[in-house]
Amino acid sequence: MTTARADVSETALRWPEQPALGGWYTQDEIDAVMQTLTDSADWRTGFRAKAQEMTFEDAFAAHAAVPFAIAYNGAGTAMDQVLACLDLRPGDEVISGALNFVGPHLSVLRAGARLLLAEPSPGGFNPDPEHVARLLTGRTRAILVTHMNGQVADLQPLLDLAERHPHPEYGPARIVVDAARAVGAETDLGPVGRAGWASVFSFQSKKGMTTLGEGGMITTRDEALAVRLRRLRSFGKGRLLGSNFKMTKLQAAVGLVQLRRLRDMNDRRIHLAEQRTEHLRDLRIPGLVLPPSIGRAHTHYLYNVLLPEDWGAAGRDEVRRLLAGRHGVGSLTGERPTPHGHELIARATAGQHLPAAKRTADRALHPCLHPLMSDAENREIAEAIGDAVRTAAATRT
Numbered sequence: 001m002t003t004a005r006a007d008v009s010e011t012a013l014r015w016p017e018q019p020a021l022g023g024w025y026t027q028d029e030i031d032a033v034m035q036t037l038t039d040s041a042d043w044r045t046g047f048r049a050k051a052q053e054m055t056f057e058d059a060f061a062a063h064a065a066v067p068f069a070i071a072y073n074g075a076g077t078a079m080d081q082v083l084a085c086l087d088l089r090p091g092d093e094v095i096s097g098a099l100n101f102v103g104p105h106l107s108v109l110r111a112g113a114r115l116l117l118a119e120p121s122p123g124g125f126n127p128d129p130e131h132v133a134r135l136l137t138g139r140t141r142a143i144l145v146t147h148m149n150g151q152v153a154d155l156q157p158l159l160d161l162a163e164r165h166p167h168p169e170y171g172p173a174r175i176v177v178d179a180a181r182a183v184g185a186e187t188d189l190g191p192v193g194r195a196g197w198a199s200v201f202s203f204q205s206k207k208g209m210t211t212l213g214e215g216g217m218i219t220t221r222d223e224a225l226a227v228r229l230r231r232l233r234s235f236g237k238g239r240l241l242g243s244n245f246k247m248t249k250l251q252a253a254v255g256l257v258q259l260r261r262l263r264d265m266n267d268r269r270i271h272l273a274e275q276r277t278e279h280l281r282d283l284r285i286p287g288l289v290l291p292p293s294i295g296r297a298h299t300h301y302l303y304n305v306l307l308p309e310d311w312g313a314a315g316r317d318e319v320r321r322l323l324a325g326r327h328g329v330g331s332l333t334g335e336r337p338t339p340h341g342h343e344l345i346a347r348a349t350a351g352q353h354l355p356a357a358k359r360t361a362d363r364a365l366h367p368c369l370h371p372l373m374s375d376a377e378n379r380e381i382a383e384a385i386g387d388a389v390r391t392a393a394a395t396r397t
Ligand SMILES: *Cc1c(COP(=O)(O)O)cnc(C)c1O
Pocket: 073, 074, 075, 076, 077, 101, 103, 104, 146, 178, 180, 181, 201, 202, 203, 204, 214, 215, 216
């Protein structure tokens, strides 16, 4: 994530800018690692991962209510493989939300597609279906949706759009979901991972659950896709130009434990986020847009605050400085539109104007939130946010 640095060193912060979100391990994860190490000392099996990997995949598929889950060494490689399975040709187009991590957009460019960026919905971070509708053409092959910062994007309007305007040769555009920040989230369409053609999850150390710092998963209901992905993951199994993207046995064993604990871990984060929102509402700070409290449809990967629009990035940065300097609360400024985060994306999307995405990015602040923070600490942080925003407002007049 690209961020501007505050004027204070991180060591001075009582709460870091972005703590690792996963890595909340219990004795169960430690036992799983030790057991796997001990079992692997058998020279007949060693670190052969297949059994553990299949157990983890089956559990993850059941969790996402899909027939197929395919484990990967990371979400970046997993997204590359999903997009490779679109068999894109020059001129084919993929639409995606502009406010995003650069990773999925680099995957689109590597797959050889033209990347069309959509503006966010008003007051939010996820793509605006109305703007997506305007970008849809006879060459659209996929709509890549990221559930930004843990808030589930509404996929139904995008699924409807794709159905109404099918590609002349390939049919409706595929809905590809980047669920890296929304593992365990639940929606009207079922658990995240069920709706759409394929969903990609990350178990990197910042995500809601982690398999020793790196790892990923793809879920799908499309059997042909699942079979192809499994072959590609393991050197093509005699027929495809595959490579090796496999997860290790230790990662799978730990993933199984983390998956069992996922709901509790997410619920703690959701509790803290909703509690913080309630505190901030009570403080009645004018102009502040707070994240919606929508239960498990928002896992609050980051706690999203939008400052008043006319303050711009400078006003937001002042709040960030005050939060850190006066209160020791670290925060992130979060993602800008991806062309600002990577020169190759900028080159590939030159001429696409995204004023709404830029305005939202300039207003966004993400104060530290971590499931292991106490309720009392959370209240202190809410009060710090209130103080910083009021102070910044007073210096403006
Ligand atoms: C972390 C992240 C990724 C990449 O995941 P890795 O497992 O680190 O490759 C992709 N998309 C989003 C939105 C992410 O937050």
